[in-house]
Structure formats: C-alpha cells, structure tokens
Amino acid sequence: MIRKNAIINRLWDRKSMICLFLVLMTFAIFYRLSGYDFVNFDDDLYVTANSRVQKGLNMENIVWAFSTTDIANWHPLTWLSHMLDVQLWGMNSGRHHLVNVFFHITNALLLFLTLNRMTGAPWCSGFVAVLFALHPINVESVAWVAERKNVLSTFFWMMTMWSYCQYAEKPVRVKYLAVILFFMLGLMTKPMLVTLPFVLLLLDYWPLKRFRFAAASVSGQSHFKADIKSHCIGNSHQSDVSSSDSSAFQNRSFLSLIREKIPLFVLSAFSCGVTYLSQDASGAVRSLEVIPLTSRIANALVSYVGYVGKMIYPLKLAVFYPYPAIIPGWRIAGAGSILITMCYLSWKIRVKHPYVLIGWFWYLGTLIPVIGLVQVGSQAMADRHAYIPLIGLFIAGVWSVSEFLKVYLSRYKLIPIVATLLIGILFMITWKQIGYWKNSATLFQHTIDVTTDNYLARNNLGNAMVHLGKNDEAYQHYAEALRIKPHDANAHYNMGILLTTKGKLDEAIGHYKAAIRSNPYLKKAYYNLGTILQQKGSNAEAIINFLYALRLDSRFAEAHNNLGVLLAQQGKINEAAAHFLMAVSLKTNYIAAIKNLQKARSDMRRID
Known part of the structure; x- marks a missing residue:
C-alpha cells in the first residue's frame, strides 16, 4: 500500500x-x-x-x-x-x-x-x-x-x-x-x-x-x-x-x-x-x-x-x-x-x-x-x-x-x-x-516574401499602406494584385476606393463594376458605385445599386439613407421617410439620417 x-x-x-x-x-x-x-x-x-x-x-x-x-x-x-x-x-x-x-x-x-x-x-x-x-x-x-x-x-x-x-x-x-x-x-x-x-x-x-x-x-x-x-x-x-x-x-x-x-x-x-x-x-x-x-x-x-x-x-x-x-x-x-x-x-x-x-x-x-x-x-x-x-x-x-x-x-x-x-x-x-503577426504590413510583406504571385497578400498590403497614408504604394500593390489575378473582386473594389479619393471617378466606376461582376455578393461595391453615380447625377442607376446593396444586407444604414435622399428628390416622401427611419433605427447616432428624417417629416406635414 x-x-x-x-x-x-x-x-x-x-x-x-x-x-x-x-x-x-x-x-x-x-x-x-x-x-x-x-x-x-x-x-x-x-x-x-x-x-x-x-x-x-x-x-x-x-x-x-x-x-x-x-x-x-x-x-x-x-x-x-x-x-x-x-x-x-x-x-x-x-x-x-x-x-x-x-x-x-x-x-x-x-x-x-x-x-x-x-x-x-x-x-x-x-x-x-x-x-x-x-x-x-x-x-x-x-x-x-x-x-x-x-x-x-x-x-x-x-x-x-x-x-x-x-x-x-x-x-x-x-x-x-x-x-x-x-x-x-x-x-x-x-x-x-x-x-x-x-x-x-x-x-x-x-x-x-x-x-x-x-x-x-x-x-x-x-x-x-x-x-x-x-x-x-x-x-x-x-x-x-x-x-x-x-x-x-x-x-x-x-x-x-x-x-x-x-x-x-x-x-x-x-x-x-x-x-x-x-x-x-x-x-x-x-x-x-x-x-x-x-x-x-x-x-x-x-x-x-x-x-x-x-x-x-x-x-x-x-x-x-x-x-x-x-x-x-x-x-x-x-x-x-x-x-x-x-x-x-x-x-x-x-x-x-x-x-x-x-x-x-x-x-x-x-x-x-x-x-x-x-x-x-x-x-x-x-x-x-x-x-x-x-x-x-x-x-x-x-x-x-x-x-x-x-x-x-x-x-x-x-x-x-x-x-x-x-x-x-x-x-x-x-x-x-x-x-510576423505584429500588424498587417509585416504580415503581408512576409507573405509576399515567402510565396509566389500572391494576389491576396498584395491586396491586403495595399490596404495596410492606405491605412498608413501611403497611397502611391497602395496603388502599386493593387495594380500588382490585378496583374496576377485580373478578376479579383477585392482588388478592384479597393482600387475603386483609392481612385475615388484621387477624384478619378470614371476609373473608379469601372473598377466597382468589375468587382461586382467577379463577386455579386459584394454589398459595399454596390453602395460605393451608387454613391458615385448619385454624385454624377445618374440617379436611376444609383437607386438600382442601393437596392442591390439592401437586398444583400437589409441592415445597411448608409444605403437606406442614400436611397431615401434619391427617393425624396423624386417626390416619394413617404418611401424616403421609411428609409431614413430605418437608417436611424440601425445607427442611432447617424446625424445625416436624423436630419433627413426630420426634413422628410416636415415635408409630409406641409403636404398634409
């Protein structure tokens, strides 16, 4: 014992x-x-x-x-x-x-x-x-x-x-x-x-x-x-x-x-x-x-x-x-x-x-x-x-x-x-x-160093460069990602964002459309494309893209707000107010949507 x-x-x-x-x-x-x-x-x-x-x-x-x-x-x-x-x-x-x-x-x-x-x-x-x-x-x-x-x-x-x-x-x-x-x-x-x-x-x-x-x-x-x-x-x-x-x-x-x-x-x-x-x-x-x-x-x-x-x-x-x-x-x-x-x-x-x-x-x-x-x-x-x-x-x-x-x-x-x-x-x-996992830049630079033709690493390193304010380097990485994989939805989408910040809206539209063709589930591509079309006055096409974004995500507050703005311009105040209300309910501190809702309700009372 x-x-x-x-x-x-x-x-x-x-x-x-x-x-x-x-x-x-x-x-x-x-x-x-x-x-x-x-x-x-x-x-x-x-x-x-x-x-x-x-x-x-x-x-x-x-x-x-x-x-x-x-x-x-x-x-x-x-x-x-x-x-x-x-x-x-x-x-x-x-x-x-x-x-x-x-x-x-x-x-x-x-x-x-x-x-x-x-x-x-x-x-x-x-x-x-x-x-x-x-x-x-x-x-x-x-x-x-x-x-x-x-x-x-x-x-x-x-x-x-x-x-x-x-x-x-x-x-x-x-x-x-x-x-x-x-x-x-x-x-x-x-x-x-x-x-x-x-x-x-x-x-x-x-x-x-x-x-x-x-x-x-x-x-x-x-x-x-x-x-x-x-x-x-x-x-x-x-x-x-x-x-x-x-x-x-x-x-x-x-x-x-x-x-x-x-x-x-x-x-x-x-x-x-x-x-x-x-x-x-x-x-x-x-x-x-x-x-x-x-x-x-x-x-x-x-x-x-x-x-x-x-x-x-x-x-x-x-x-x-x-x-x-x-x-x-x-x-x-x-x-x-x-x-x-x-x-x-x-x-x-x-x-x-x-x-x-x-x-x-x-x-x-x-x-x-x-x-x-x-x-x-x-x-x-x-x-x-x-x-x-x-x-x-x-x-x-x-x-x-x-x-x-x-x-x-x-x-x-x-x-x-x-x-x-x-x-x-x-x-x-x-x-x-x-x-290598210290941050996105070190992670994806290492990934590029140890792999060949890595389009995803190029795209994500480009995102890291944007975050660091290095837009020119980001552009080079996005371009390289698209060279490796011409139909990569994420690289097209991110290139679209970068070109928008540079004021090159027509080029950005082309990249957003390419992103959607490659990945029809990319809700933000529809939203960003709709926003640019709205700025250029192509309201009918913009509405279609906002609707696609909301079909993919009915809780997309910004898409509800922008769609409401276009509907209000068409005189559809009730429909616009409904979208503004949805945007505010989804994002309670959404100042633009709150102001738009207040204006829509004011217009509705004036019409009544």
Whole structure:
C-alpha cells in the first residue's frame, strides 16, 4: 500500500511538472501578442468593422448570433465569444489576442491530460502536448483574432475527448450526455468538429482498446503504460496507477460502438448540412466550373503531403497560399504514392504499433472537411487547418520514436537532451513566426516574401499602406494584385476606393463594376458605385445599386439613407421617410439620417 501511494505521488508530481512547463513555455512565447494589432484580414469582419460585435453582449445580439449565417458559417458561440471580448476589453487588440493565448494553453493542457488518462504515459503525452503548443504552424490559429473559432472549438474538442474517456471507463448516461453537450458546443463554434465521432472510433481501437478484437490483438498492453523508471514506456507496475488499464474499459463489438455514437453522427450530419447551405448561399463555395473536380483531387493529394512537409520543415509559413493554376503531374503522382504507402504501412504494423495507424488516420480524417474537395474560399491550403489534424501525426511520431529508443537505445540520458534540443529549435522558429503577426504590413510583406504571385497578400498590403497614408504604394500593390489575378473582386473594389479619393471617378466606376461582376455578393461595391453615380447625377442607376446593396444586407444604414435622399428628390416622401427611419433605427447616432428624417417629416406635414 505504501509503495502504491509513493508511485501515485511521484506520478502526480510528474503530471504537475509537465502542466507547469506547458503553461510557462507557451505563455512565454505567445505573451508578446498582447502588444500586437488587429490585422486587415477577417479581423474586420469578426470584430473591428462588425457593428453587432462592437455593441457587446445584449439580448438582441445573442438572438442574432444564433440566427445569422454571416461570413458563410453558423457559429453562434464564436460570435458570443467576440462580443464578450468587446464587453470586457473594448477594442484593446492585445486583450483579444491574450484570450486566444489562454485557449491555446488550455487546449495543450487538456490534450496532455486526456492522452495521459487514456495511455498512462505522461512523458509521451506531455511531449505531444509540447509539440502542439509550440509548433510554428499553430501560430496562425493563436495570433489571428479572427481564428478564435479555431482555438475555442478545439477547447470543446478536447473537452469532448476527456468526457468520452470518462464515459469509456464507466458507461453511464450522465457521462454520455456530457460528451454530447461538449460536442454540440464545439459544432456551434466551428463545424470542423464534424469528424470527431470518427476520431472517437479510432481511440476506441487505441489506446482505449474498446474493440473486442482490438483488446485481444493489439499487443503489448504494457507498451502504453508509463513507468516511473522510463521516459514513456513501462512495465507492469503502471497498472497500479493508471486508470486506463484495459480492464477499465468495456470491450464491445464494432457495431455496438457505431450504434453508441449515432447521436454524434446525426449532429455531424446536421452541422454539415447547415454549413454547406450557409457557405453556398454566401457564394463562398466554388463551383466545379471555377475549380474542376480533377483539380480539387490533385490539390488535395498534394496538400496532404504538404502539411506533413510543413510539420517537419516549418519555414516559409504564410497566412495565405494561392490556389495553383497548374500542378505538375509528378507532384500529384508522388503525393498519391506517399499517401497510399503510408496507409498500407500503418495498416501492416497495426498490431504491434497501433498508434501509427490511429495517428495517421486521425490526420487523414480530420483534414477531410478542409482539404478542398468541397472548395470554400480560394486558398490551396491553410496553416490553421492543421491545428487539430497534426495532433494525430504528433501522437504517431512521439510513440514511434519512444518505442524505437526503448528497443534500440539503452542510454536514456540522451532522450531529454534530444527533446530539449528539439523544443529549443521549435521555440526559436515559433518566436520568429509570431513576429510576423505584429500588424498587417509585416504580415503581408512576409507573405509576399515567402510565396509566389500572391494576389491576396498584395491586396491586403495595399490596404495596410492606405491605412498608413501611403497611397502611391497602395496603388502599386493593387495594380500588382490585378496583374496576377485580373478578376479579383477585392482588388478592384479597393482600387475603386483609392481612385475615388484621387477624384478619378470614371476609373473608379469601372473598377466597382468589375468587382461586382467577379463577386455579386459584394454589398459595399454596390453602395460605393451608387454613391458615385448619385454624385454624377445618374440617379436611376444609383437607386438600382442601393437596392442591390439592401437586398444583400437589409441592415445597411448608409444605403437606406442614400436611397431615401434619391427617393425624396423624386417626390416619394413617404418611401424616403421609411428609409431614413430605418437608417436611424440601425445607427442611432447617424446625424445625416436624423436630419433627413426630420426634413422628410416636415415635408409630409406641409403636404398634409
């Protein structure tokens, strides 16, 4: 009994030490985000230019968060999270960043605690968590305020896994309800969690060994138990201290494990349907005419291997990777061969090394929603998409290396030296990568430096130059973006704004019309075009553009006001007053609309 308590105390000390290291190391490297700005890439849509979010939490906004599909997604908890930030911190960008850091640290801790509970291997579990916390490819998810949905949804992913582990130990209804609850909350934050039920099935095979055949066939139960004398792999003593002994989990048939997860599969299917409809309605889904199926498959194969490459060699990371016009055949064939070979090898060694199979298929499966077969957006791949998938490769890699060292390397003193060296390298690369997120100018200049023909980076760097008052440099970047991609709606729209400030209205009109042709959902292009046409006296055409803007966004206060002005000029005072009233109700401090409403009401009384 004394020996058992001593082992438990020593393991508790080990867990505490790993948790403390994770918190201190992660906070130390990401803390400087507290001095960084918002960036002009989606942060405006989620926070800085979002009138709903800027009003903070109130009942009207809460109802809106659960009913809107703005930005091509239904993710009410993401909206509520940003609203709460504004409620607490206002527009202090540093505090918004630190909330992301908090969730990233929490995710790393939960990953460690959950893996350790499932495997009883604290050092392997801890090193997987360290790789997750410090890998440079995860900087994007933490340093980008708009990616709150990524770190927050991963928090619910980890809580679902933790709850599932508890349920697997003792399958009772209340524990399963906790699994469903956290899974639902995750889906309401980001639909990336639709693959989680399949991951739980993988975990049933290893390390939980809930498959009836898995418990008998997966060899070396002790291989996945921590030993106080080793770094990751142990002996029979660990059965005294680990709650994840195979006896703790009920062995069940594959079909029963599928039936058990039917509620989760139903929720995933519902989330997939809502997400697709939301993204399709907003124009975010690219049609097969724009990107053919063959191109999508080719890019998916190359991207699968590309993420692995960025995990191993995390340099030249960028916030946006343009979709390639042509992918060489040798790259497609090579990528396909690598994927098939890895699938075959992981299956071949599944009995002795089940963690390789589980880690590899975790990676493949969790990337499916964002690999581009249903193409949303114009990126070929994105660092943020690897936030959860690479955990699978970390697991496979760490457990494989640990097994190799146990068998072929008896000098365990080398292990902490190698681990420390790797952590130090990751720390330095991640530190440098974080620095690129200081502001929009540094971010997109770096993106241009490490990618080729990046029209989006040119466009956004142009926006940053406008913000800095460097209009001539902005013009050059917009022009370069349009050279690379002549039909880019955003570059045309921004060029239109810049030319308007220079008084070149006819050229601006041409760019606004080009922007609308490329993206008929760009409400501000209609509004700006209508405003210029109104200035030039083309009132009939201006009215049409204001109506289009309001069709896309009925809460567009400025469009209501300008349309009201034109209707009043046509003598339609009642209709004009209705639009002025709507503008004032949407924007209570809108002085121009208030004056226009007062004048319209005065005219109405005079007519009466």
